[in-house]
Amino acid sequence: MDGEELTAQETALYDRQIRVWGVDAQKRLSKAQILVSGLNGTSVEFCKNIVLAGVGSLTLMDDRLVTEDALQANFLIPRDETVYSGRSLSELCCESLRDFNPMVRVLAEKGDLAQCEMEFLDKFDVVVVTGCSLKTKIEINEKCRERAKRIAFYAIECRDSCGEIFVDLQNYTYAQKKSDGTAECHLSYSSLEDAILIPWRNLPRKVSKLYFAMRVIEKFELSEGRNPGELSNFDLPAVLKLRKELCDAQSLNESHVPETLLERILVAGPMLYPPVCPILGGILGQEVIKAISGKGDPLKNFFYFDAADGKGVIEDISNPSSI
Amino acid sequence: MGSDLKEEAIKRAKVLMVGAGGIGCELLKTLALSGFQDVHIIDMDTIEVSNLNRQFLFRQSHVGQSKAKVARDAVLKFMPHINITPYHANVKDPGFNVDFFKQFNVVLNGLDNLDARRHVNRLCLAAEVPLIESGTTGFLGQVTVHIKGRTECYECQPKPTPKTYPVCTITSTPSKVDFVRELRELFERFKKILKFVHCIVWAKDLLFAKLFGDKKQENDLFVSAGDGSDSEKPTNIFERGSDEDHEQYGRKIYDHVFGYNIEVALANEETWKSRRRPNPIFLKDVLPERLILQNGNLEKNFLTEDLPLSAMSSVGLSNPQDVWSLADNSRVFLEALRLFFGRREKEIGNLTFDKDDQLAVEFVTSAANIRASSFGISLHSLFDAKGIAGNIVHAVATTNAIIAGLIVIEAIKVLQADFQNCRMTYCLEHPARKMLLMPVEPFEANKSCYVCSEVLVELPAPVSSGTMLTVEDLQQELSCHINIKHREEFDEDKEPDKMVLLGWTAREKESQVVSNGNSTSAAVPAAAEATMKSEEAEVNAEISGTKRKLSEISEATENQEASQILPRADADNFKNSQELEDDDDDLVVLDNYPETSKKQRLH
Structure with a gap:
């Protein structure tokens, strides 16, 4: 790859990872601009990974003030009210992340990504969203797709000990x-909206049960106007009712969406199982590094992890018409 | 998953972490976030610049400080109310004994070497504390659980050398094809660098050591003409004549080690019958006289006081990623020698190779490359050569983070005594059966494991009534004296079948003297009464000697790339892994040992 050489400082700092992915990948990383909307246990893990890896810049968006719930599984904010009181999550996380790697520009941006000007997105190569409704995710995904430049879109959500990552690289070419x-290998991704519209009976056999559980809960949150983490055990009867409706409509046996799994997720409410965060944030970090560097087979297009069985599974749920 | 019982188990737990490096930093953070209140952490290392890309608790300003202590302070910044006790010490220090280990509910390893891993394994077995072991290389990683009496211990299976990935025995079935590809890539990469590794070893352990290290050390770099004529003692070659300047001396060494020595070796026709013959390289054929004299004249422009001595910048080379030509390597070689003798003369005689010594790395790179040219092996960049010479790990933050999360998940199961659900997990670079994270049921203990099982040992000498046996564990500095009061007559039917220790060197027949009846092997008799005694007894050097040798053999494998990783998931295990077709709640079941009966999945 042409372009300037890495500085001696960069070579020394990134030595161990250059041995994994090579100099060219490191140079591409150092030019990449990343946006993260929503700061929680999983996305701060991702932020840490990507700052350490040496991306060009990382922009954080989350204007929420710090609360007990927002603090859990977040190692970027000290448990000290005198420090965090009255300040936004993005400001505080930004401060800590800057220390991790002085060679990466970390910025906090005010506002709501769903309301942003389309042009705002053009600044970025990668957009990661979390902690928002399905509707918002779909909107941001569509905006990314409408821009002339290819913007990689990732949605990540952790509920209790279960996690989901969605990847949309649009049309992606890389050297396999x-x-x-x-x-040379070409991959064609579906948008989030298209992917989840695929009839359940057309899905590959033995799709992760988490896929269905996430769809049921997401749909319920949407109908109730609530965000991830805002459900509780009291919602179980209504969620089970929705499960039946969806399964009937899709002619899928309800056993594919076990009640125990739904219950586990609802009981946890806003609580994440902390050790799951570095696992999801690690996988997402790895995927973003792959997509930027063009090295390695990227994940297509859903990833699931559940601490209950310990499996980290890839599911390809793409609209065949988009291929 | 937030049950009160679980929270209680986490809060009450006392945890020992060994290692505060790549995995350790991630692990300490994840333990703190998961609610652990009492964590002890041992690490003897201090922080280096190349740690900072992944050991995120450390900053530039911490370079040179204790990893364990800085990690503690960093975590307390965001979690001020938990107890973290750091030890800037070697886990092999005698203070960390069985009693020390007994105070913990679980031990978590984030180590970078086999020796310390073995040590911790043995202490955990002795203290009966569950151990969670981990390792990463690049995007690959693994977490394993070791509980005495329930699973295998860390040493139940000999750690495989890369030789245990023979391509021909890997069978490809569709579900395993990605995994096989992974192994194959590792193997190919290994084969490619293996030849060059020999050149590095030669340059580092022989040439560098001879020129700059302890002169008294025996070193087989000298090749005598083989005709027994001692008239020209080769030792003289490495001593600078009083009339020689540094340039002349450097050229003499160059011609001797790359030219003359190869010519001498070529003289032995037998050696080269089935091998590619190397070419002797003399300086005059590589660099014209004019260039040799010019070499290093750039020094004034490129070398300033505050930069470390560098032969490559002195000769005008700047990119450590470039593969230099033979001529460039020769110039770097001569310049490095000149700088060593001219600027670092005081250190000569005491130097050992250090991967952070720029000039030493340059010298070794150039010498290895010149030798590689001679043997027709492809040359490597300084960056690659440094990796090989320094045995540098390939490491990224993401894999360490994932592995740390998996360790904590297993630790919490162990603390709740939920042993049924404990899993070993492999973190893969390419998905196998759709999985990037693959949980596998823990293996049962190897019944003939010389560390955790009740092993039957074939003794090197006959045992009769009145014999005193001394068994020493060199790792733990334990010794046990066994006083044989009475040995029964040999009865073939009563002797167990498998009485030979795995990896035990069989003794010559004549040493197994038939002394007690018609025994052909002196097994420990069942009637032997073992008593712990403190008094002096004859040390059985054979036992300790053999054991030490065994551990050295396995130690040697650790330096090889990728041998630490995936120790179980080798080709044989995967070949025997059972296909489970219909139920997606199954977990992958691997055969423990190919020779034992196939394991069935848990229900």
Whole structure:
């Protein structure tokens, strides 16, 4: 790859990871501009990873003031009210992240991504959203797709000990490593809206139960006008009713969306199971690094993790018409 | 998953972490966020610049300070009300004994070397504390759980060398194809660098050590002509003549080690019958006289006082990623020698190779590359050579974060005594059966494991009534004296079948003297009465000697790339992994040992 060489300082700091992904990948990383909307246990893990990796810049958006719930699984904010009182999550996280790597520009941006000017998105190569409604995710995903430049879109959500990552790289070309050199490989991704519209009976056999559970809960939150983490055990009867409706409409046996799984997620409410955050934030970090550097097979297009069985599974749920 | 019982178990737990490096930083943070209140952490290392890309608790200003202590302070900044006790010490220090380990509910390893891992494994077994072990290389990682009496211990399986990935025995079935590809890539990468590794070892351990290290050390760099003529003692070559300047001396060494020594080796026709013959390289063939004299004249422009001595910048090379030509390598070699003798003369005789010594790395890179040219092996950049010479790990933050999360999940299960649900987990670079994180049921203990099982040992000498046996564990500095009061007559039917310790060097027949009846092997008799005694007894050097040797053999494998990782998931295990077709709640079941009966999945 052409362009300026890494500085001696960069070579020394990034030595161990250059040994993993090479100099060219490191140079691409150092030019990448990342946006994260929503700061919680999983997204701050992602932020840490990507700042350490040495991206060009990271912009944070989350104007919420710090609360007990917002603090959990967040190691970027000291448990000290005199420090955090009256300040927004993005400001506080921004301050800590800057210390992690002086070579990365970390910025806090005020406002709501869903309301932003379209042009705002053009500043970024990667957009990560979390902690918002399905509607917002779909809107931001669509905005990314409408821009002339390709903007990679990721949605990540952690509920109790379960996590979901959605990836939309649109049309993505990369050099796939083969045993005898590399071959150019094209992948075509579906938007979030298209992906979740795919009839359940058309899905691959043995799709993760989490996929269905997440859809049921998401739909329920949407109908109630609530955000992730704002449900509780009291909602279980209504959620089960919705499960039945959805399963009937999609002619899927309800056993694919176990009640125990839904209950587990609802009982936890806003609580995340902390060790799941570095796992999801780690996988997402790895995926974003792959997508920027063009090295390695990117995940297509859903990832699931559940601490209950310990599996980290990839599901390809794409609209065939978009391929 | 937030049950009160679980929270209570976490709050009450006393946890020992060994290692505050890449995994350690992530682990300490995740433990704190998960509600752990009492964590002890041991690490003997201090912080280096190259740690900062992933060991996120450390900053530039911490370079040189204790990892354990800085990690503690960093975590207390966001979690001020928990107890973290740091030890800037070696886990092998005698203070960290069995009693020390007994105070903990679980031990979590985030170590970077096999030796310390073994040590902790043995202490955990002795103290009967569950151990959670982990490791990462690049995007690959693993977490394993070791509980005495329930699972295998860390040493139940010998750690495989890369040789245990023979391509021909890997069978490809669709579900395993990605995993096989992963192994194959590792193997190919390994094969490619292996030849160059020999050149690095030669340059580092022989040439560098000979020229700059302890002169008294024996070193087989000298090749005598083989005709027994001692008239020209080769030792003289490495001593600078009083009339020689540094340039002349450097050229003499160059021609001797790359030219003359190769010519001498070529003289032995037997050696080269089935091998590619190397080419002797003499300086005059590589660099014209004019250039040799010019070499390093750039020094005034490129070398300033505050920069470390560098031969490559002195000869005008700037990119450590470039692969230099033979001529450039030769110039760096001569310049490095000149700088060592001219500017660092005081250190000569006491130097050992250090990957952070720029000039030493340059010298070793150039010497290895010149030797590689001679043997027709592809040359490598300084960056790559440094990685090989310094045995540098490939490490990224994301894998360490994932592994730390998995460790904490397993630790919490262990603390709740939920052993049924404990899993080993592999973090893969390419998905296998759709999985990037693959949980596997823990293996049962290897019945002939010489660390955790009740092993039957074949003794090197006959045992009869009145014999005193001394068994020493060199790792834990324990010794046990066994006084044989009475040995029964040998009865073949009563002897167990498998009495030979795995990896035990069989003794010569004549040492197994038939002394007690018609025994052909002197097994420890069941009637032997073991008593712990403190008094002096004859040390059985054979036992300790053999054991030490075994551990050295396995130690040697650790330096090889990728050998630490995926120790269980090798080709044989995957070949035998059972396909589970219909129920997606199954977990992957691997066969523990190919020779034992197949394991069934848990219900």
